[in-house]
Amino acid sequence: MEALSDSIAAIATAWGEAGVAIVRLSGPDAVPLARTTLRFGPNGFPPPREMRLASLLDDAESPIDQVLVVHFAAPRSYTGEDVVEIHTHGGTLVAQLCLEALIRRGARLAEPGEFTRRAFLNGRIDLSQSEGVLGIIRSRSAEALRAAARTLSGELSEFVREVREELLELQGSLEAGLDFPEGEAPFLDEASLRDAAATLKLTLQDLLDRCSLGLLLREGIRVVLSGRPNVGKSSLLNALLKQSRAIVTALPGTTRDVIEEAITYRGVPIRLVDTAGLRTPVDEIEASGIERTRRELKQADICLWLLDCSVPLDGEDLEYLRSLSVREHIVLLNKADKGHAVTEDDIREIVPESSVISLSAKTGEGLELLKEEILAIATGNGSLDAGLNVTARQLGEIRQALNAMAEAEAALLDGMGQDVVAGLLGGARNALERLLGIACDDALLDSVFSRFCVGK
Known part of the structure; x- marks a missing residue:
């Protein structure tokens, strides 16, 4: 240092x-x-x-x-x-x-x-509280601010320190049994060890869920509007923003580039991304826009696939609907004010697990239901009050600790030696120590604090 x-x-x-x-x-x-x-x-x-x-x-x-x-x-x-x-x-x-x-x-x-x-x-x-300071500075909603305040007050640190102490005690008991002659420091009972590992894994999973929710409050939900040309993506963007942000015409293919705007709903930022319609491009410019759309879909937290429900489905609609299982999505039957040639039941027959909502970007029908569904999918119906505002780095360390505990539990079930389990417990503990800053170097500190403004 x-x-x-x-x-x-x-x-x-x-x-x-x-x-x-x-x-x-x-x-x-x-x-x-x-x-x-x-x-x-x-x-x-x-x-x-x-x-x-x-x-x-x-x-x-x-x-x-x-x-x-x-x-x-x-x-x-x-x-x-x-x-x-x-x-x-x-x-x-x-x-x-x-x-x-x-x-x-x-x-x-x-x-x-x-x-x-x-x-x-x-x-x-500690280091987690330091990053909580940045969370407060960058909060864009009241919910995100409260989550950052919980982190700065030490709620995350206290939770992580308790888990670290449990890992340290369990790892120490295992290594004592390995280091001393038989009879002086016996191995832990296998059943007790499995129970302890399972409990620690559940605790880390709970922490990961709370921190994932906090990261969501901090960074927002990235929601990509996609679908065929002229199904009303830009109209829906304007309706959600309550302003004319995107150009809307009856001519298919008007949107050629990505348009991103944000709204806040119930304290959660929702980052709306309007994209070019998916179809066989008619020129090089449209082809570039469609390629950007595909890139945005890969980065989306939630995909909104819009259909014009006033006309029957065609082959391209069916092909895309059958591919939706690979990502979180909501199927939107837009232009409901014109009547239904396609119903919600029709869509559920094709993709039974999909969330389907009928709406009208023109009249506003279904918009509140859509925002509620976005929030429910993103939060897993969890309480926003439980979120802890964290960075992607902190979330990565918690995920690494959880993965190590899952490997330790699997090693126990497979009958592998306690020396292997002790090493995996040490890996989980090291991840939590990096989160707290107990184990860190100047390179890590440079990475964390370089994102702050001068004067903080």
Whole structure:
């Protein structure tokens, strides 16, 4: 891990005109640097957690702004170091001049996420909580914000630490039995070991479900609108957005490119992707659009396959319907206001497991039902209140731990040695330790904190 012997500074507020701008300073020289950059009144530099008025000075020692200064003394600060925040008047110039003055006097410009990185390195928060900070910053809905707050408060960390301790204890018992002579530290009873492994696997599966839901709240549900030309994909996009975002004409093949927009429904972002209609292309431009459609379908969380229910199905409709089992999907019978040449029962005879909804993008019939069904499929009908806002990295570590536990359970059922099981338990534990930051290196930290803004 890197040394923390220098002091860093950055503007912590967004760029542009505002009522207040905040310049943040952290490190062993934070207080001396602030003292030489600012002029305080007769009461001097503020004691910890008390805000005082000061003058920001230019190179000629002339005041250029009246600022408020607050000091957070180590270790009771965000970073665990001495932190000074200088609250200037908002604007693009004064905060920048304050930052430049601090840098001239010996501070270093902070890297993205470096304040939070120092909080982690100084033991103020663990790595999962650090990523919870980013979750709060990037939340796009109230539900996502609440899920991120649960992660930042340590709910995820506490859960993961408990599972890690159980893994450590079970692995230790197994390895003790392997290391010591027979009779001194006997092997665990096979039935008890199977029960313990099964319980740990179920616990990790529950955690994975909660975190998958949290990632959904954070990133949104990617929903791709697909189907033949002129079935109403763009009209449906406009109806869901409640605005005219896509061009709608009676001419088939109007949409040639991918259009992406987002709505929020019951606190969950839904990322709607309108695509070119699937058919034999009439020119090179349309062929390119159809290829993009196929790529989007592979990346979709849910595919909406639209049919014009006012006309009978043809061979291409039937061919696509029979391929829908490979992905999460909803079959939409659009243009229901024109009558039904194709019914929901007709579709269920072809694809019995499909969710089928009749709607009209023109009148709005069925739109609320569609949004409810999207949410139900994406969340598995789970409670949004249980979600934990995580990153793809964190979700990957939990999935790796779960896979290791599944392999351990299978090894026990296959009668493999306890040494093999102990190794798999160690693999699960290592994944959870990487999630918490107990086992990490600078490359991992660089990857995590590079996604933060400067000043956080």
